[in-house]
Amino acid sequence: MRCDTIWRNARLATMAGAGLGVVEDGVVAAIDGRIAYAGSADDAPVEAAETIDCGGRWITPGLIDCHTHLVHAGDRAHEFELRLAGASYEEVARAGGGIVSTMRATRSANEAYLVASALPRLDALIAEGVTTVEVKSGYGLTTDDETRMLRAARALGRERDVRIATTFLGAHALPPEYAGDSDGYVDHVCTDMLPAIARAGLADAVDAFCEGIGFTVEQTERVFVAAAKHGLPVKLHAEQLSNLNGAALAARYGALSADHLEHLDDAGVAAMARAGTVATLLPGAYYFTRETKLPPVDALRAAGVPIAVATDCNPGTSPLTSILLAMNMAATCFRLTVEECLRGVTANAARALGLARETGTLEPGKACDLAIWEVERPAELVYRIGFNPLHQRIRNGR
Ligand code: DI6
Ligand code: FE
Numbered sequence: 052m053r054c055d056t057i058w059r060n061a062r063l064a065t066m067a068g069a070g071l072g073v074v075e076d077g078v079v080a081a082i083d084g085r086i087a088y089a090g091s092a093d094d095a096p097v098e099a100a101e102t103i104d105c106g107g108r109w110i111t112p113g114l115i116d117c118h119t120h121l122v123h124a125g126d127r128a129h130e131f132e133l134r135l136a137g138a139s140y141e142e143v144a145r146a147g148g149g150i151v152s153t154m155r156a157t158r159s160a161n162e163a164y165l166v167a168s169a170l171p172r173l174d175a176l177i178a179e180g181v182t183t184v185e186v187k188s189g190y191g192l193t194t195d196d197e198t199r200m201l202r203a204a205r206a207l208g209r210e211r212d213v214r215i216a217t218t219f220l221g222a223h224a225l226p227p228e229y230a231g232d233s234d235g236y237v238d239h240v241c242t243d244m245l246p247a248i249a250r251a252g253l254a255d256a257v258d259a260f261c262e263g264i265g266f267t268v269e270q271t272e273r274v275f276v277a278a279a280k281h282g283l284p285v286k287l288h289a290e291q292l293s294n295l296n297g298a299a300l301a302a303r304y305g306a307l308s309a310d311h312l313e314h315l316d317d318a319g320v321a322a323m324a325r326a327g328t329v330a331t332l333l334p335g336a337y338y339f340t341r342e343t344k345l346p347p348v349d350a351l352r353a354a355g356v357p358i359a360v361a362t363d364c365n366p367g368t369s370p371l372t373s374i375l376l377a378m379n380m381a382a383t384c385f386r387l388t389v390e391e392c393l394r395g396v397t398a399n400a401a402r403a404l405g406l407a408r409e410t411g412t413l414e415p416g417k418a419c420d421l422a423i424w425e426v427e428r429p430a431e432l433v434y435r436i437g438f439n440p441l442h443q444r445i446r447n448g449r
Pocket of ligand 1: 149150365366367368
């Protein structure tokens with residue numbers, strides 16, 4: 052087999068099968084941007100146009116950030132100062148803070164600005180070996196503004212060599228023009244916004260914020276029915292601040308993932324296990340909002356629910372653009388193991404995006420997306436705080 056590129060003299064964490072799928076003296080080979088071989092040097096191909104000696108460095112799959120609000124205008128640093136001065140969430144909202152303040156900034160930003168302001172955040176993730184990023188809408192809250200957000204998200208995938216998965220999150224917050232009429236807004240999301248965005252092919256999935264300060268489980272179900280009608284998979288911000296049984300609803304609709312989950316109960320865990328819905332944990336939001344309720348990690352483990360970890364990069368509750376720090380927080384705050392953290396930003400993150408056949412492990416047939424690390428052991432990727440040991444990022448074999 053003649054390959055385009057061979058990476059040899061490496062230690063592989065393939066994330067395939069049990070554990071980290073470690074191969075001590077490993078080789079990865081690529082043909083036409085796809086993995087042709089990943090395994091022991093003993094059985095590896097040797098002929099290639101280019102052969103790279105990795106000097107014993109570790110190779111993981113390219114990392115995946117499966118939950119971000121990367122596209123948005125403005126920031127909420129002033130709100131952060133108000134909160135530090137003791138203001139409550141409600142007082143901040145009354146002072147014009149909260150999601151609606153980001154909505155106002157985003158509505159007045161054109162697509163070029165939305166792209167330009169997201170690029171530094173995307174570059175921070177890329178610098179840590181991220182090769183796939185999920186980007187949600189949810190700060191426009193009108194058809195035109197949500198469309199512009201998703202066009203900007205798609206544009207990020209043209210501006211940088213990165214895979215972008217887009218998610219329509221029209222049911223993120225109630226816009227001022229629908230004040231007091233959340234059912235009317237959900238009608239607008241389901242009958243106008245979602246069909247327009249589906250027709251334009253701008254969303255790969257649909258999400259909602261099922262929460263007391265968001266939308267009810269009944270309203271969320273209407274969004275899910277509309278998504279199914281347009282052939283779009285769903286995911287859900289669920290049980291972040293209370294238990295509305297959103298995760299169980301998401302599981303009933305075969306959701307790719309349910310996210311946050313601090314208030315998830317045993318029935319929700321069981322429903323997710325039955326459906327194969329991924330539990331995406333977002334330690335950045337837990338940390339930044341100084342939450343105290345931990346997600347039921349032991350119950351998720353016992354039920355075999357796949358766990359993903361993501362930054363939830365957003366200006367209000369998780370202004371975090373480091374997937375490595377997200378892993379450290381998941382281990383330090385939620386007590387995930389190193390293996391669970393690494394699987395959470397690779398194989399399980401791919402599952403949360405419906406991309407498990409394309410990326411997330413070092414296996415033949417998948418995109419040759421790699422991260423090559425200057426570490427003695429994979430645990431250093433989770434253990435260190437604010438240190439980036441990336442040696443090289445490979446995307447589609449280049
Ligand atoms: N949950 C969150 O923590 C963010 N959205 C959501 O559904 C908050 C987004 C923001 O405050 O801008
Ligand atoms: Fe989020």
